[in-house]
Amino acid sequence: MMMKEDTMPQSPISRVPRALYAAFALAAVLALPGCKMLPPHGFDAPTATPAASGAPAEFGPARPAAQPPAQATAPQVSSSESKVFPGTGVFVSPRPLKPAGPSGPEEASLNFEGLDIREVAKVILGDYLRESYTVHPAVAGTVTFRTIKPISRKELLPTLEMLLRQNNAALVQEEGVYKILPITAVRGSVSPQLGNAQSALPAGFSVIVVPLRYVGAKEMERLLQPFAADNTVRVDEVRNLIIIAGHQREMKHLMDTIELFDVDWLTGYSVGLFPIKSADVKTLVTELDKVFGPAGQGPLAGIVRVIPIERLNALLVVTTQARYLELAKTWVDRLDQLGGTSGGTRFFVYYVKNGKAENLAQLIGDLFSGRRSASNNPSLAPGARPAEIRSQTPYSQPGAPNAPAAAAAPASAVSFNMQGGVGSTASEVRVIADKDTNSLLILAAPSDYDVIEGALRKLDVVPRQVLVEVLLAEVRLSDELTFGINWFLNGRNGSNTTGAIRTGGLPVTADLAVPLLDPGFQLVSRSGDLVRAVLNSLGKDGKAQVLASPQLMVLDNQKAQFKVGDRISVQTQTQTGVNTGAGVLNSYQYLETGVLLTITPRINSGNQVTLEVNQEVSDPVAGTGGTAVNPNPDVTSRSVQTTVVIASGESVVLAGMIREASGHTGTGVPILSKIPVLGAAFGSQTWKRDRTELVLVITPRIVSDSRQAQDASDELRRKLPMLENIIKDYQKGMPLYQGAPPAESAPPK
Known part of the structure; x- marks a missing residue:
């Protein structure tokens, strides 16, 4: 039996209490403060609408524009290696809940008690809504329904759909007419419609096609399954469409769910890229799972x-939370530092800046292997004796220098094992020196390379240099120089100290009232300037001759060699054939004569310089050799080899190499001057004795940087005024004329 409290409302206004108007007015007044003025900044560029731009309209439920946080506008680099890109953190549409609309101007109370479903449709569609409708003959059933409070007019259709669904029937609207059909007869009676949130959902049973923008259709189906009835959701993965079917109220719930999850979730994720140096990435992932929880388990499952x-x-x-990236970076760095050699062997290149690649390779091998690194030099089996195979060379070509003995070159490739951290196994390291690019090719674990690179940076530094000024002079010992330069200086200046060169090359200095006349080579310290002045004075009188005065810039602990002289050929072997008419085969060797100076400086602490000096002066004796018995001339040689320590900028004088040459010449009347005893009256005899001393003055100066090197160059230019003028003209762009300058009438070019 159906009871109708309000069959047909005659006037909508009559059914609304006057108090409701007051409530509407009060709500309007309270809503005014919710309005907000636009901020006083410039307007953004207008966004082109599909209609204005000519682009096709994009269908789908309306989505409010979610503004990303300010910190997500640009990638943030947390370190020089690891990169962090924070996201917006938005993964669902921030759509506010829609408030329930006010009741319409008409309300109705329904009370059905065992009423036929056809009568229910007549009351709602015909009496209240005044809509045209048809009922399928197969629709049957009874309804019991009662409302405690009146319901609005717009809730009548959803209520009817609910009652029809309880009786396996559905309401379909077609061409302005509502059709009540059995559920089984709905298929083929409904046309799919494209989902559009701007338009209202159709009344009754409908099928809506919703294009998805950011979420895959298969994933959206999984999200809708808990909220949808069976067989109401279909998926088109090719076109990324979701197809939903149901009554108006069901469709509203599904559309709201789609709108909630179809957001740009990629911009919401925060991403961090962390390079691994030592550990293996697969191993590190397993270890991080223990920190953040295994995949699919734990409170952070799916978050990180x-x-x-x-x-x-x-x-x-x-991760969905940007702050988790810092935590992840901390743990990645911790586990990576303890990774040891698990990262495997990798290839690294270290470009040498100041030294030699082969020398550094040798040092690294000796340093980390704990033994001499194995080079690529050939070796013999145990018990085998070395043998040399060479072609017979009976003589040397004139003018061709003798091949020096091959020196052992530094190893170009070394290999050794490095022990990692506690509990880790030793890993093999291979270092190859590339001479062409002066670089080191290193095969090692990342953790081992970090240690090797630290050592290379300390070894590969700019080497210091030493400017060595040398003065080599030969003094004729006559008059006040009869006893040598030592005696002369001590007679002029009693404060000088002398001493003989002892074993080890270091002088023994002592204040002596009487100069020490020790035969051989002696050392005079702290008197370089005085000796130079004396030699200059003696040179003007013709009593001294400067043999060489070089200035050498030498790297620390490197050998510098200065040589001035001649190469004379010396016959070393004569061979005569045994056959008749065979010729004579002579072998010759070239001998270096003249001034040969070799200096190796080594810089010590306290601005001290250790000098290893090897000095040799040799001359062929005139008038000797050239005979069949002795075809080679005699060669006189004076040499010294010593090691001294001196402060930078001070001079050391090495003297005492005295050579004495005597000769005899006779002149007179031929035959008569040869008569014994009486011959002296017809001629004269002259006995000549020459004594010379070799003096070596060495002044080392430490050059630690480019400024000191420039100062040394400026000092040399000041000593050579002509050279300084030429350099200044060249720096000004003036041409360097060869020979005589152009005539004054000719304009300079």
Whole structure:
């Protein structure tokens, strides 16, 4: 039996209490403060609408524009290696809940008690809504329904749909007419419609096609399954469409769910890329799972995901919370530092800046292997004796220098094992020196390379240099110089100290009232300037001759060699054939004569310089050799080899190499001057004795930087005024004329 409290309302206004108007007015007044003025900044560029731009309209439920946080506008680099890209953190549409609309101007109370479903349709569609409708003959059933409070007019159709669904029937609207059909007969009676949130949902049973923008259709189906009835959701994965079917109220719930999850979730994720130095990326992922929880388990499941990037040997951390990236970076760095050699062997290149690659390779091998590194030099089996195979060379070509003995070159490739951290196994390291590029090719674990690189940076530094000024002079010992330069200086200046060169090359200095006349080579310290002045004075009188005065810039602990002289050929072997008419085969060797100076400086602490000096002066004796018995001339040689320590900028004088040459000449009347005893009256005899002393003055100056090197160059230019003028003209762009300058009448070019 059906009871109708309000069959047909005659006037909508009559059914609304006057108090309701007052409530509407009060709500309007309270809503005014909700209005907000636009901020006083410039307007953004207008966004082109599909209609204005000519682009097709994009269908789908309306989505409010979610503004990303300010910190997500640009990538943030947390360190020089690891990169962090924070996201917006928005993964669902921030759509506010829609408030329930006010009741319409008409309300109705329904009370059905065992009423036929056809009568229910007549009351709602015919009496209240005044809509045209048809009922399928197969629709049957009874309804019991009662409302405690009146319901609005717009809730009548959803209520009818609910009652029809309880009786396996559905309401379909077609061409302005409502059709009540059995559920089984709905198929084929409804045309799918494209989902559009701007238009209202159709009344009754409908099928809506919703294009998805950011979420895959299969994923959206999984999200809708808990909220949808059976067989109401279909998926088109090719076109990324979701197809939903149901009554108006069901469709509203499904559309709201789609709108909630179809957001740009990629911009919401925060991503961090962390390169791995020592550990293996796969191993590190397993260890990080213990920190953040295994995949799919724990409170952080799905919030933090760690993806290994083997191509880059890095970890990609994806999380919904940007602050988790710092925590992930901390743990990645901790585990990576303890990775040891698990990262495997990798290839590194170290470009040497100041030294030699082969020397550094040798040092690294000796340093980390604990033994002499194995080079590529050939070796013999145990018990085998070395043998040399060479072609017979009976003589040397004139003018061709003798091949020096091959020196052992530094190893170009070394290999050794390095012990990692506690509990880790030793790993093999291979270092190859590339001479062409002066670089080191290193195959090692990342943790081992970090240690090797630290050592290389300390070894590969700019070497210091030493400017060595040398003065080599030969003094004729006559008059006041009869007893040598030592005696002469001590007679002029009693404060000088002398001493003989002892074993080890260091002088023994002592204040002596009487100069020490020790035969051989002696050392005079702290008197370089005085000796130079004396030699200059003696040179003007013709009593001294400067043999050489070089200035050498030498690297620390490197050998410098200065040589001035001649190369004379010396016959070393004569061979005569045994056959008749065979010729004579002579072998010759070239001998270096003249001034040969070799100096090796070594810089010590306290601005001290250790000098290893090897000095040799040799001359062929005139008038000797050239005979069949002795075809080679006699060669006189004076040499010294010593090691001294001196402060930078001070001079050391090495003297005492005295050579004495005597000769006899006779002149007179031929035959008569040869008569014994009486011959002296017809001629004269002259006995000549020459004594010379070799003096070596060495002044080392430490050059630690480019400024000191420039000062040394400026000092040399000041000593050579002509050279200084030429350099200044060249720096000004003036041409350097060869020979005589052009005539004054000719304009300079």
